[in-house]
Amino acid sequence: EAQVTQNPRYLITVTGKKLTVTCSQNMNHEYMSWYRQDPGLGLRQIYYSMNVEVTDKGDVPEGYKVSRKEKRNFPLILESPSPNQTSLYFCASSPSGTFEKLFFGSGTQLSVL
Amino acid sequence: SQQGEEDPQALSIQEGENATMNCSYKTSINNLQWYRQNSGRGLVHLILIRSNEREKHSGRLRVTLDTSKKSSSLLITASRAADTASYFCATEDDMRFGAGTRLTVKP
Numbered sequence: 516e517a518q519v520t521q522n523p524r525y526l527i528t529v530t531g532k533k534l535t536v537t538c539s540q541n542m543n544h545e546y547m548s549w550y551r552q553d554p555g556l557g558l559r560q561i562y563y564s565m566n567v568e569v570t571d572k573g574d575v576p577e578g579y580k581v582s583r584k585e586k587r588n589f590p591l592i593l594e595s596p597s598p599n600q601t602s603l604y605f606c607a608s609s610p611s612g613t614f615e616k617l618f619f620g621s622g623t624q625l626s627v628l
Numbered sequence: 629s630q631q632g633e634e635d636p637q638a639l640s641i642q643e644g645e646n647a648t649m650n651c652s653y654k655t656s657i658n659n660l661q662w663y664r665q666n667s668g669r670g671l672v673h674l675i676l677i678r679s680n681e682r683e684k685h686s687g688r689l690r691v692t693l694d695t696s697k698k699s700s701s702l703l704i705t706a707s708r709a710a711d712t713a714s715y716f717c718a719t720e721d722d723m724r725f726g727a728g729t730r731l732t733v734k735p
Contacts (some may be wrong), residue, residue: 519670548723550725555727556727557716557725557726557727557728558671558716558725559724560723560724563723573723574724603668605670605671607670607671613720614718614720614723615659615661615676615720616661616673616676617661617663617671617673618673619670619671619672620670621669621670622668622669622670624668
């Protein structure tokens with residue numbers, strides 16, 4: 516089944532403890548991106564990648580890192596999480612190589628205490 | 629700020645009625661897309677309309693695009709309770725989503 520898989524679905528952690536949210540797609544998509552969703556603010560793009568080894572900042576990249584070593588995986592890394600990074604995170608990919616007809620993962624609800 | 633902004637913020641209708649939501653944007657676009665989000669889940673792509681198209685249909689969905697007014701509308705006909713969700717527009721050029729329109733369809 517074609518899908519974007521995020522793990523974990525829920526994560527509770529403490530301030531400063533490094534964490535990684537994984538994202539994997541099995542559709543051979545070149546474009547992948549990360550979003551965070553907060554009440555009243557909609558979805559905001561964190562980082563995106565047009566291809567392997569190519570990543571670019573979105574609107575809210577501070578406090579996050581990403582890597583794109585292989586086409587299928589696009590992990591989101593929080594080196595030192597803070598409470599203001601408590602949010603619902605989504606990974607997405609696109610078959611067109613650009614921001615078009617995005618496929619979204621099921622989301623990761625992160626709580627930083 | 630984001631390019632696509634949805635209006636109204638919330639809409640409540642009865643099952644069987646039509647629902648219309650609007651999206652405005654600021655600059656010229658290549659395409660405009662509509663997505664649906666069921667509570668807390670990932671967004672699902674509904675329909676894409678390109679800048680040289682004026683109207684597009686997909687099942688009970690009808691999307692219009694007016695490039696002179698920089699606006700688009702999404703019409704859901706004969707709504708069902710299962711259409712209850714948030715709806716977002718976004719453009720390829722901006723890669724941003726608005727806050728969405730929260731649609732509630734009452735049985």
